[in-house]
Amino acid sequence: MPSKRTARIGALTVATICSTVSAVVLTSPAEADSIRIHDIQGTTRTSPLAGQQVTGVEGIVTGVRTYGSRGFWIQDTQADANRATSEGVFVFTSSRPTVSVGDAVTVAGTVSEFVPGGTSSGNQSVTQITRPTITVVSTGNPVPAATVVDAASVPSRYAPTGDTAAGGSVNGLALAPAKYALDFYESVEGMNVRVADARVVGATDPFTELWVTVKPRENANRRGGTVYGSYTSQNTGRLQIQSLGAVADFPKANVGDVLKGTTAGPLDYNQFGGYTLVANQLGTLEQGGLERETTRKQKRGELAVATYNVENLDPSDATFADHAAAIVHNLQSPDIVTLEEIQDNSGATNDGTVAADQTVKKLIEAITAAGGPTYDWRSIDPVNLADGGQPGGNIRQVFLFNPERVSFTDRAGGDATTAVGVTKAYGKARLTVSPGRIDPANAAWANSRKPLVGEFSFRGKAVFVIANHFASKGGDQALHSEFQPPTRVSETERHLQATAVNTFVKEILAKEKNADVIALGDINDFEFSKTTELLEDGGALWSAVKSLPRSERYSYVFQGNTQVLDQILISPSIRRSCDFTYDSVHTNAEFNDQISDHDPQVLRFEP
Numbered sequence: 001m002p003s004k005r006t007a008r009i010g011a012l013t014v015a016t017i018c019s020t021v022s023a024v025v026l027t028s029p030a031e032a033d034s035i036r037i038h039d040i041q042g043t044t045r046t047s048p049l050a051g052q053q054v055t056g057v058e059g060i061v062t063g064v065r066t067y068g069s070r071g072f073w074i075q076d077t078q079a080d081a082n083r084a085t086s087e088g089v090f091v092f093t094s095s096r097p098t099v100s101v102g103d104a105v106t107v108a109g110t111v112s113e114f115v116p117g118g119t120s121s122g123n124q125s126v127t128q129i130t131r132p133t134i135t136v137v138s139t140g141n142p143v144p145a146a147t148v149v150d151a152a153s154v155p156s157r158y159a160p161t162g163d164t165a166a167g168g169s170v171n172g173l174a175l176a177p178a179k180y181a182l183d184f185y186e187s188v189e190g191m192n193v194r195v196a197d198a199r200v201v202g203a204t205d206p207f208t209e210l211w212v213t214v215k216p217r218e219n220a221n222r223r224g225g226t227v228y229g230s231y232t233s234q235n236t237g238r239l240q241i242q243s244l245g246a247v248a249d250f251p252k253a254n255v256g257d258v259l260k261g262t263t264a265g266p267l268d269y270n271q272f273g274g275y276t277l278v279a280n281q282l283g284t285l286e287q288g289g290l291e292r293e294t295t296r297k298q299k300r301g302e303l304a305v306a307t308y309n310v311e312n313l314d315p316s317d318a319t320f321a322d323h324a325a326a327i328v329h330n331l332q333s334p335d336i337v338t339l340e341e342i343q344d345n346s347g348a349t350n351d352g353t354v355a356a357d358q359t360v361k362k363l364i365e366a367i368t369a370a371g372g373p374t375y376d377w378r379s380i381d382p383v384n385l386a387d388g389g390q391p392g393g394n395i396r397q398v399f400l401f402n403p404e405r406v407s408f409t410d411r412a413g414g415d416a417t418t419a420v421g422v423t424k425a426y427g428k429a430r431l432t433v434s435p436g437r438i439d440p441a442n443a444a445w446a447n448s449r450k451p452l453v454g455e456f457s458f459r460g461k462a463v464f465v466i467a468n469h470f471a472s473k474g475g476d477q478a479l480h481s482e483f484q485p486p487t488r489v490s491e492t493e494r495h496l497q498a499t500a501v502n503t504f505v506k507e508i509l510a511k512e513k514n515a516d517v518i519a520l521g522d523i524n525d526f527e528f529s530k531t532t533e534l535l536e537d538g539g540a541l542w543s544a545v546k547s548l549p550r551s552e553r554y555s556y557v558f559q560g561n562t563q564v565l566d567q568i569l570i571s572p573s574i575r576r577s578c579d580f581t582y583d584s585v586h587t588n589a590e591f592n593d594q595i596s597d598h599d600p601q602v603l604r605f606e607p
Contacts, residue, residue, distance in 0.1 A: 037076040037190075038085035040111055040127060045171045045186055045482070047111050047127045055108040057129065061099050062088065062143050062192045063244055063266040063280055069114075071128070072097045073190050073266035074105060075144045084175040084183075087144070088190030088266060090128040099134060101280065102141045108133040117271030122477035122486065125171075126269050127189065146194035146264045149277075151215045151237065154181050158234035159484040168483040181236035182480060185267065185275040193277060194264035200257040200288075201226040201238060202560040204592040208250045209273070211560030212259060213237040221551035221562065223590060224256025224288055228561035229550055230528055234479055238560035240273035244280055255557065255590035256288030273559050274480030292587045295602050297332040302604045303406065303458045305465065306334035307520040307566055309598035312390060313339075314347030315358050322595045324366035330587045331600055333372045336456060337400040338467035339363075340449075340522045340598075342379070343393040350392030354381040360398055367400075375400040378408055378435045378454055383416045388447045388471075397452040397467035397521060399435065409434050409455040409462070416440065420453055422507045428462065429511035431455045438466070438504045444496035451501055451519075461516065461607040464508055466501060468521035470494045470531070479559070494525055498534035505540045509571065516607050517541070517571035522598065527553055527564045541569035544582040544603055555599040557589045568603045580605035 035054050042048040059074025075088040091097075091107055092114070099105060109132035113125035147153075159182040162168035170182070177187035195214050201224065202211025215237025219227045226235045241263060243250050251259070265279040298304035308331070310323055327337060345358040356379065364375050379398040389395035401408055413433040414420065420436025422429055431453065438451040449469040456463045471493040477486035501519055508515050519541055525531035527543050535541050545553050545567055554562035566584075574580055583602045588594040 036078065037074070037087050037089050038080045038082065040089055040129070041086040041189070043082065043084040043174050045124055045175070046113050049111040050113050051111065053108070053110050054129065057107045059089070059105060059107070060141050060144055061101050061103040061105060063278060064097050064099060064101060065244060065278065066096050070094060070096055072099055074107065075191055077144055083177050084187050086187055086189050086191055088188070088192065090126060090190050090266075090268070091132050091134070092128050092130045093132060099136060100139065102143060103139050104137040104141050106135045106137060116269065121271060122481040122483050123271050124186070124269060124274070124480065124482045144192055146192045147188050149188075149193050149195050149214055149239065154184055154214060154236050155179055156236060158182060158236050158479075162484040168485075170484050171482055181234075188267050189269060189275075191267055192264065193267045194262050195239065195259075195277065196262055196283075198259045198263060198283065199224060200253045200255055200259065201562070202557050203255055203590055203594070204251060204253045207272070208247050209240055209242045209276075210251070210253050211238055211240055211273070212263075213560065214239060223290060223586065225554065225557065225562035225590065226560055227551055227554060228526075228563040229553070231485070235561055240276040240559070242276055242278045243282055244278055245282070249282070251282065251285035252592045253285055254288065254290045254592055256290045258286040258288065259283030260286045274478060290590060292330060292591070293585050294330050295332055295583045295585045298335065298604045301459070301606050303336070303463065303607055304332070304334040304602060304604045305336045305338075305518055305520065305568070306331050306600055306602045307338045307340070307467070307522070307568060308600035309340040309522045309566065309596055310342065311596040311598070312341050312343055312348070312393060312395065313359060313363065314343035314393065315345060315362055316347050319595045320362055320366040321370070323363060324370040324372065326587050326595070326600070327367055328370040328372035330585055331602055333402065334602055335402050335405045335458070336465060337375070338465065338520055339398040339400065340467070340469040341389065341395045342398045343390070343395055346392070348390040348393045350385075352384055354384050354394050356381065356394070356396065356398070364400070373402040373404060376403045376408065377401070380414055380416055380435055380437055380452060382450070386416070386447065387449045389449075395449065395469070397449060397469055399452065399454050399465065399467060401456065405458070407457045409457055411455070422504075422511050424511040427512070429464070429508045429515050430462075431464070439500050442496075442500050444493065444500050448493065448497070453504070458607050463607055464515060464517045466504070466517070466519040468501065468519060468523060470497050470522065470524045472524050491525070491530065494523075494531040495534055498531045499537075502535050502537045502540055505571065506538065509540060514573040515571060516573055518568060518574070518603065520568040520601070520603070522565060523567045524565055527567065532567065535569055539572060541571060542575050543567050543569050544575075544580065545584065545601070547582050548584065552584065555584050555589065555601060556597065562589070566598055566601050568601050570603065570605075574605050577605065
């Protein structure tokens with residue numbers, strides 16, 4: 001899987017090409033006297049004039065985009081009385097537009113429906129005019145007043161249920177902008193809109209965009225985010241903000257900051273977040289003062305176990321000192337740290353390298369330099385190109401452990417293709433190999449990370465730790481999809497993976513009922529998901545993040561939703577003891593200068 005930046009640039013390039021191709025279909029022109037923008041937009045998500053040529057379409061230019069999908073937005077000053085019909089539309093020029101905001105223009109061209117990301121993505125389409133002929137009638141006109149987007153105007157219900165006869169698509173349904181949030185946003189697609197004093201719920205990212213909410217009370221938490229707590233909690237007030245101005249002028253915002261005053265511009269739709277306010281005017285950033293969290297130090301008799309996704313760490317990265325500082329100071333040097341996304345010694349270079357000793361050694365040295373312990377480590381090199389991630393990167397999970405506090409029970413024989421087993425000796429469970437991999441030949445792990453399991457000893461008590469990195473959500477339909485409810489195709493693989501891990505945990509518990517077992521890592525799924533249910537099947541495990549208040553359950557921020565992806569699951573003996581504490585340590589996901597997109601998790605308990 002390419003990096004997010006590479007994938008994003010590639011997708012934008014394809015989007016521009018596809019937008020050009022979409023303008024090829026031509027039919028006879030519609031009559032100019034009867035065609036206004038609201039006639040083009042219609043009362044559903046797709047234009048009744050799609051594929052037709054139109055002439056004399058009048059409007060005032062409200063925004064000009066000179067990058068990506070180049071073109072401009074126009075808005076009619078003679079609105080109709082139907083709330084479902086938008087008065088704005090995008091004019092795709094493919095080259096740099098020559099019009100300016102405030103120009104009154106007439107446009108002739110072909111009406112088309114462009115699907116960002118392609119039709120297979122399941123995304124909604126954008127109504128636009130392509131291959132335009134543009135006439136500037138006058139300049140310097142006032143821009144139509146912006147439509148207010150706020151808690152009062154955006155409905156609390158997210159989307160209608162799709163038409164079963166159309167495969168679950170909402171495209172043919174009449175818009176109900178007073179009933180559904182997605183319908184409201186569609187009804188103002190292409191129009192000049194504004195938000196005021198909007199709280200940031202998704203930090204500024206490398207693509208110069210952020211997320212705000214227009215509903216400050218909607219599933220809010222104490223740090224300013226908007227919690228995603230169920231499949232029916234879509235957080236309708238979320239809206240992506242981009243800018244038509246200079247990149248250098250875009251605010252570097254964290255969750256909890258506020259864009260004070262008015263943020264206004266055309267409402268667009270894209271594959272990386274759905275409906276997006278592309279701002280001509282940006283509010284002033286008022287910082288909320290969010291600080292990175294620090295967990296408490298474990299007590300002498302407590303074992304501290306953490307999971308941390310270090311996001312494709314390889315020896316060429318400049319983030320080692322920052323990761324080390326997070327482990328030493330924010331996580332308080334846990335006894336065991338399972339790392340996800342440790343790349344091999346050559347990083348994403350596809351040269352056959354699979355060893356990651358240089359990557360791990362560099363991190364351990366950075367931790368020591370930051371005042372932490374000199375960790376020891378265990379891992380298993382994967383088969384080249386067999387575990388997914390960036391091609392050539394060979395990401396894997398790694399155990400770091402503090403040998404002054406905990407010891408590792410080594411049993412030889414573990415490698416990339418050998419399955420670890422469980423035996424019983426002196427009434428106790430023991431692994432056949434340590435470290436080992438769980439059922440690596442299982443089809444559940446095809447092109448995905450195989451779980452790493454190790455046997456540790458703390459104050460004479462065995463603790464079994466399973467480090468996981470389940471399959472990503474890539475390929476799922478978005479929350480803002482044309483299909484409602486959206487399909488989550490990636491779940492199939494994670495369900496198989498969860499079942500395999502659960503089966504292995506049950507093997508340990510069958511040999512030793514009260515064994516201390518911890519399964520943790522980047523599960524890539526929510527605490528309320530079927531994936532988690534399958535991990536917990538039969539009471540073998542329990543996701544300890546559920547010990548936190550609902551508003552505190554998150555490790556990741558995606559499109560303005562704070563949500564759980566990283567989890568630590570515990571066996572009954574740990575849960576029953578009631579002496580465990582859990583902390584999702586918010587050091588990354590809410591910040592624009594994050595060194596990883598995941599927040600680490602820490603469990604402390606007395607074995």
